[in-house]
Amino acid sequence: MLTLRPPVHRTVRAPLASAVADALAAPGDLASATRRAFMERAIDVALGIESAQPVPATMVGLADTIARHAYKVVDDDVTSLLCTGHTQDAVFEALVSTAMGAGLARLACGLAALEGATLEGAAEEGVGQESGAAGDGPQGGRA
């Protein structure tokens, strides 16, 4: 039986906000605005929003693959980016920003489902009590 202790999902947001801020603000090869664009694009793609945030054209393919299904990334996806002149640091920053965006989108979906489940669960519990009370009648009658 779960207690009423503050749920983790309500308090984990502050540390995550710090992680997002670090990923965007830390010095690096990519400008902060570009990293934010990668993060926002990943959120858009993961949530299925059609007009996704634009990012550098050479990195669109890899960014979208990570946002949709990161397990499909292969070595050539990364080496081809390096061959087009991107530094390893730039690619790393783009990958981190994209992965964090994709993760945030999934977290949002999970939290939305959790909120819905909590409300539905509470509603069902109320219904269950009512049906249980109603069910006592026939059973009591049979007894």
Next chain:
Amino acid sequence: MTTSTTTAGDAPAAGAASAARKGKVVTPPMRLPTVSRSRTLKGRLLSFVIAKTGNGYVPDVVRTLLHRPDLFGKAMGEAFQDAMRRPSDWQVWELELFASFVSLENQCVF
């Protein structure tokens, strides 16, 4: 993204063969070689200790978190710690099970 335990200057194949002879775990190199090495002294020391205690193996996720902790690692590690280790109605093993299940669904080695 995984990495080998070869030292700087070794050819990957020679390093892998040497590690195999010593009975160490041999894993493929990172896709971004620079991620194999932490930018911070603390990160490199942690990598060294983990490699020493892990039969030469440092998990790729650890390498990634230690590479540039100012960008991705320090705050993210604190977020992981908060989510996975703070007082909770769930046991640690249950939280780890949830995480491994999600990783499995994502086809990502946990």
